[in-house]
Amino acid sequence: MSADGIWAVVPAKDLAQAKRRLAGVLSVAERQAFARAMLEDVLVALARTPNLAGGLVVTRDAELAAVARSFGMQVIADLRHDGPNGAIALAATKLAAEGALGMIAIPADVPLASAAEIGEILTSVGSVPSVTLAPALADMGTNALALAPPDAIPPCFGPRSFFRHQEVALERGIEPHNLRLAGLGLDVDRPADLAQFIARPSATLSYACLEECGAVERLRAALSTAPDENTNPGTLQPLEGKG
Secondary structure, three states: OOHHHEEEEEEOOOHHHOOHHHOOOOOHHHHHHHHHHHHHHHHHHHHOOOOEEEEEEEEOOHHHHHHHHHOOOEEEEOOOOOOHHHHHHHHHHHHHHOOOOEEEEOOOOOOOOOHHHHHHHHHHOOOOOEEEEEEOOOOOOEEEEEEEOOOOOOOOOOOOHHHHHHHHHHHOOOOOEEOOOOOOOOOOOOHHHHHHHHHOOOOOHHHHHHHHOOHHHHHHHHHOOOOOOOOOHHHOOOOOOOO
């Protein structure tokens, strides 16, 4: 099938609640700025991806809604605010009702996502019904879910959701396409993810955000002492004077 009728869907959590699991290594203001920058990186990648029919950002945060509109995205008000599954299901219902051929749901915290990777997912979408998955490489969550039609399966985001999405697709008689993608594979949610992200400087707004606030060098030193990804973030001191 053609990718012309596939819409991008990005659920975006309120900035006030953004990246709480990074509370020990980034201050409140830094977490909010970083979350906004990551959303912008995702929207940049989508804007550079040919053959998308359009894009939807699902959020109730006024600042993020304004960012989305600046990229030409439509905004759906996430009044229930009950997590990514509810937000993506809301968008899927709207798109299905409007006759869209499909959708690709991408989280707002994958700053290394690229137009090339998103395009690879789009080209994998076959005849309807179709399901394509790109896993989170660290914990086998789902960092991209392409569906044709938009409601081919319900979203099941959460721990190890890559496997749950596969199960649901197979239960409905759909053989899922699975793509391991390096950029989309990294969602920055925990200190270990952040350490991986800053280990390799990138030409992203997210990396620039951390550099501009002076966080990169300090984070490299602090995160290198963390024994594993389950380190209590309270043991890592946040930057002074950053709010």
